[in-house]
Amino acid sequence: MGKFEIKKDKAGHFRFNLKAGNGQIILSSQGYSTKAACDNGIESVRTNSQDDSRFERKVNAGGNPCFNLKAGNGQVIGTSEAYSSDAAMENGIASVKKNAPDASVEELD
Numbered sequence: 001m002g003k004f005e006i007k008k009d010k011a012g013h014f015r016f017n018l019k020a021g022n023g024q025i026i027l028s029s030q031g032y033s034t035k036a037a038c039d040n041g042i043e044s045v046r047t048n049s050q051d052d053s054r055f056e057r058k059v060n061a062g063g064n065p066c067f068n069l070k071a072g073n074g075q076v077i078g079t080s081e082a083y084s085s086d087a088a089m090e091n092g093i094a095s096v097k098k099n100a101p102d103a104s105v106e107e108l109d
Helices: 035-048 086-099
Strands: 003-008 014-019 025-028 055-059 065-070 076-079 104-107
Touching: 003 035, 014 035, 014 086, 025 076, 025 086, 035 065, 035 076, 035 104, 055 086, 065 086
Parallel strands: 003 104
Antiparallel strands: 003 014, 014 025, 055 065, 065 076
C-alpha cells in the first residue's frame, strides 16, 4: 500500500512524496507554505490521479520521459522522477493511479 510522506524542507516549506508499496517515490510535490495547504495538495492528488487527462507526459532536459500531475485549473500538483523509457513512465503513472486514493499519510520530522 502506498503512503504520502510530509516533511518540512530547509526553507520551512511543507512537501510531500507519494511512495509506492515498495518504498519508491512515484510523485513529489512543490513546497507549500502551510501544512493545511500541503494536505489540500494531497487531497488534490487523490482526486486528480484518477483522471488520465490530468497526467502531462513530457520529456525532461536530459531527454528522459517524465510526467506532471495537474489539477483541474492546470496547476502542477506533483512531478515524477525521470524514467528510462516511455513504458517505465506509464508504469509510474499506473502506480500513482493505484496508490494515491487509499495511501496513508505520515508526517516526518
